[in-house]
Amino acid sequence: MPDPLRQLLASRDWLMADGATGTNLFNMGLPSNMAPELWNGDRPDAVRRLYRDAVEAGADLFLTNTFGGNASRLNLHGAAHRVRELNRAGAEMAREVADAAGRTVVVAGNIGPTGEIMVPMGSLSHPRAVEMFHEQAEALKEGGADVLWVETISSEQEFRAAAEAAQRADMPWCGMMSFDTIGRTIMGVTSAQLSALVERLPNPPLAYGANCGVGAADLLRTVRDFVASGNERPLVAKGNAGIPHLEAGHLHYDGTPEIMADYAVLARDLGVRIIGGCCGTTSAHLRAMREALERRPAGPRPSLEEIAAKLGGFTSVGGY
Template identity: 70%
Template sequence: MTNALADLLAANDVILADGATGTNLFNMGLQSGDAPELWNTTAADKIRALYQGSVDAGSDLFLTNTFGGTAARLKLHDAQNRVGELNRIGAELGREVADKAGRTVVVAGSVGPTGEIMEPVGSLSHAVAVEMFHEQAQGLKEGGADILWLETISAPEEFRAAAEAFALADMPWCGTMSFDTAGRTMMGVTSSDLALLVESLPNPPLAFGANCGTGASDILRTVLGFVAQGTERPIISKGNAGIPKYVNGHIHYDGTPELMGQYAAMARDAGATIIGGCCGTMPDHLRKMREALDSTSRGDRPTLDQITAALGPFTSASDGTGDDAASADRRSRGRRRRA
């Protein structure tokens, strides 16, 4: 299997990834508590439409509808025996869409966290985690995914287990964590921790970075944290479309397409190579992101002040690295600017 993403990275200064999976599927009728992966077989046309929406908006890469495709997650829906099937079909549908795009579009097999806590804090052993990730990876490989895409991880132990599993599957991969707790992951990992972790792996990812988390400002601060470690590996930034707000019984994201366009250009200038959106990011957002990346020249690396002035304040005083005083000062100044 050729490494389609490596070839795309070699030929392009920046790559536009896709947007949200869940937000788009909820708009198509998915109900809270349902397993999106089951739609790969029961609502295949909607999954094709999900993928096609990203391609039509200009994405160079999209993730498969397999985020919760491990046995641990599918067990919640009595589908733990369908791991291979659901992941394979999720990738096959993506392959169909990508192959008729008329240009190179990478199909990235989405692999989310197991939802369980690993030893020594929890009960999930390394061996069992590797087995679950390997099973999912094999299904995605059989379905024609170009690359595996680990996302929304919080614990380094789970990141390592997935890396080992992907080596067993003989598949290239990318990996992102979610820095949603004052600049750290839920399990305390900082941007510098992740930059060091990926280089310590026997099977390092082709690219690494951050996804989801909180707002667009926060993820750019995390990207700057990766860059500060001097990494030469491509950096991923897949930020949410603004901040989630609970309105009339539903979660809405306040990021406009215009804001996400600004975010995309600033993410590129900050040092990210693969740029996309996460929760709340719709095709309209992606179109503005594509437009911004194509129509603006690369600029200087933005400062924290410039980020907050353009995209709004950080959601936490701390960026997770210990430079709390400077971060708090910029946070307050960002609030004044937005007001």
């Protein structure tokens, strides 16, 4: 049987994904030095609330609280031995919330980067990266995730390792990189290189795109490059709610719900199929995005000037 995400993509012009995980859990009291995944065991009530808030705001797809749930990142908190437990718990709670929604809602098993640098620049080998991603993928599958959601990747090597892990787990997947350094990832990958890479993989993702970065305008500039590449695979855009600013020791994002509503419509008009928010995006932003997507008629593909005018301009010039 086709997976739920594939079915929704076949029947809908656009889908709305969820918003931030860390931002919203921090707002619920998560300490800044604590791995969010630990709350899957310690504060399941808060994690369920995170999930429900996204669904009630209109999300068709939401991510599990497992972004840093691989052995390498959990090892920083003395919890490498809890990979299966924490990922499975995060997915099981998500499955419960999705099944209670009264409509089709996709549970996306969230997989972030390992936090290590792969060879030859670093010491992380391909087999070890695949092993870590696969361990996480199998736990998310056990917990009931519909699809694996690989995001914020910066290198082709790590993207390939995650793709291989998804194949080993026999799971559909989506893959995103974060373009935050003058149109490139921190490891130098361009949007054109990612568009080409996904088609060379033995098991291409259902959808690919960009998340996080430095602002919604910059992310949509990257999306325009995906479109220009000619790759017709469904696109994902999950941009931050504006730019973060440090105020009284805390990060605050300057993107209002109104700005994120404009971002969502611009993304749709660019041809993005899965539209969500990343850092700073709350349920208030999501509600505004959903309303705008449903009420505003589709328009022509926006220019860079139109994107900049509505979203506050780009943080960099050149490099694209």
